[in-house]
Each structure stands twice: as structure tokens, then as C-alpha cells.
Amino acid sequence: MSTHERHPQLSAYLLGELSAEELAAFERALAEDPDLRGEVERLRPVIARLEALPAEAWEDAPEPPPLRLPGEPRAASQAAPARRERRWWRQGPLTLRPAFAALGAAALLAAGIGIGFAVDDGAGPSAGAPSAAQQRTVALAPLRQGLGAHGRALVADAGGRERVTLRLRGLPPSRAHQFYEVWLMDANGPLIAIGSFRVGADGRATIELPLPVEATRYQYFDISVQPEGNDTAHSGDSILRGATA
């Protein structure tokens, strides 16, 4: 005969559903039956873990995205494109992202100067510059002590779509397998990577980027040093930052 058959109130005891009289009777049985005590001790942690589960843990788990692993097992890749989809803000001309080195971007960057959007040391944004009323300039301050880097971000409305021109000085020259990335960021919110570039020995760069959203929807422009690789997340190594407005 099992413990439960001998003690049909076992579950009610564990769940705290016994009346005072039933409880007293069960506790007498507990005192006399080491097997029952052992069973109670085995099952109590299970009850504790079930009681600790948040409501969302009981709800249906969300549908996961399709498995997308470049160049990986056939069965997995059949269900998805051979390379990772980019988010919408990484589509279009902003393809200069060494995180997608396997796609050839690294080869472009190896040349030392990014292409796909302007990286130069020119005097200003491209032709068709908007009027002063349609543009604003914000300062970018260094986030590393002792770093003489500084810069400005000129945000301009070009035909209903914003562009930013970043003029950066005093940046450490890009090391091998590293690049700079420009982000729009909020406090504790998602980040948007808007473009990548490398810096030569002069530590200077002027970069013009179309913005996928209005800059002021985010609080800050941020420029980070990123390692090459497949990880598209912010490295946490920010160099410059400035408010978008």
C-alpha cells in the first residue's frame, strides 16, 4: 500500500487544506510514520516551487522565432534564410556593419575607410542642405576619462527624413577587428544601431547617416567601440555621447 493510500489526506496536508481536527490527526500520523515524514519532506519543495511561479509562467509560452543560423544544419536552415534577418532599421543603405563580417562587410572595412555612407573629413553635409530652421547641432562629450575625443552631431531634415552628420575628433584610431558604431539610445530602452565606421591615424571622421526614425524619439546619440563578430549588441564601451535635442 502506498503512502497516499495509507494517508489520503497527504495532498490536503501539503496544500494546507485540512481542518484543525484533520490536521491534528495527520500530525499524529506524521510523528508515527517515518515514511510519511520522508514523503512530506520530498514533496514540500515541489509545492514551494509551484507556489513561487509567477502567473505568466502558467500561461502559454510565446511562439519562438524561426531558427536562423547561417550555414548551420540543413534542417535548421531550410526553415529560414541562410543569414540573419536584419531589423528594419538596418535595412537599406546602412549595410556597413562588421557584425555581418561573413557577408563581406569586414572586407570593406579592412580597406580602412567605410563606404556605403560618407566617411570623410569634408566640410559639411551633402548637397541640398536644409535651412538653419530645419537643423540643429548637439555636442558629443567623451565618456572615457582622459580621452580628448569630442564631436558634434548636426541633425537636419532632408525632404521629410532626418539625417545626421557627425563630426568627430580625437578618437582613438580603429584597431584591428574593431569598429565604431553610432547608436540612438534611451535610458534602459532598446538601442538602434544606425551606422558603423572606422577611424584612421588622425582620429577624425565626418559621417553622414540617414536616420531611420526621428532622432528625438531617443534621448542620446552614442558612439561605441565594437568588436567584430556576430554579436550585434552594444559592447558597453561607449566613447562619446550627446543628447539628441
Place this chain on the structure above:
Amino acid sequence: MDRDEQRLAQRLVERDEGALADVYARYGRATFGFLLRTLRDRPAAEDVQQQVFLEAWQRATQYDPERGSLFTWLMTIARSRAIDQLRRRVPVPQDPSESPALETPVAPAVDELVEHWHMVELLRRLPHDEAELLRRRFYGGLSQSEIASETGVPLGTVKMRMVSGLRRLRTMMEPEEA
């Protein structure tokens, strides 16, 4: 670890081409649920989900069934990548000259979620009648008598299933706690 999981783990270790898709079909929902709840950001959770399974494939030969189930191993990877992701969310200082280093400890909260999602996976493996009973008790807040009344299942059967479900969960928890 049940036999299906043992076979699946073996196929993964042997780099059977279909194994990863099967692992994903079996555990992808649980890892994604964990990541989504942990990161609270669907695009980030989707990115990390891909990282987790890519890493699982790349490190498959390192998986040791003696050290835990395949699901536990996947959740260990998911935990690490989730913490990485949380630490990358650089807090924006009020003063831009402040260091952006993230000091907030995130591991304890993530560990709690790992434990929760582990339990969710164990519940998924229970027979349906036991899992449903536990759901009514611990999610619905019903007593055993109320469950019996609501479902028409005799109270004695409800109690028997309750103990059976708890025991089964306990048995599944033990290899992970060893």
C-alpha cells in the same frame, strides 16, 4: 533525462544535421519564453534566442549528460547570454561624463527566472490530467474540493492525481539537483 532527450542529445553531440532543428522544436519555446520574460524586449530576445542555439550547435561536443539534462544545458547558455545582454544595456547617465559601466547585479533575478522556466518545462512533461490539475490549483487558486466540484472528477481521484503529479515533478527535479 527521458529517453527521447537522451537520443536527441546524442544526435546533437554527433552533429546530426537535423538534431538542432529537433532540439529547437522541443525547447525553443521554453528558452524563448525565458528570454522574453528576462529581457522584456522581443527583438532582443529573438536575437539572443538565435545566439543560444548557435552556441549550442557550436559547443555540442562539450555537452556532458552526466552533468545535467540537455534542457538544463540550454538554459545555462540562455542564462549566460541573457545576462550578457542585460549588461550591455548601458544606462544613460544624467551627466554624460559619467562612466557608462553597468554595476547593477542582474544574475540573481535571472537565476530566479531560470528556475521558473525550468519548472515550466517539467510541468510540460507531465501527463495532461496532472498538469491541468496543478494548473487549477496553483494558477487558478482552487482547492482540491473546488477542482473536484468544477471538473466532476471525484475528490479522491483529484487527491491521488495531485500526489502523483507532485511526485513526478519531484522525480524530474532530482537529477538536476544532484
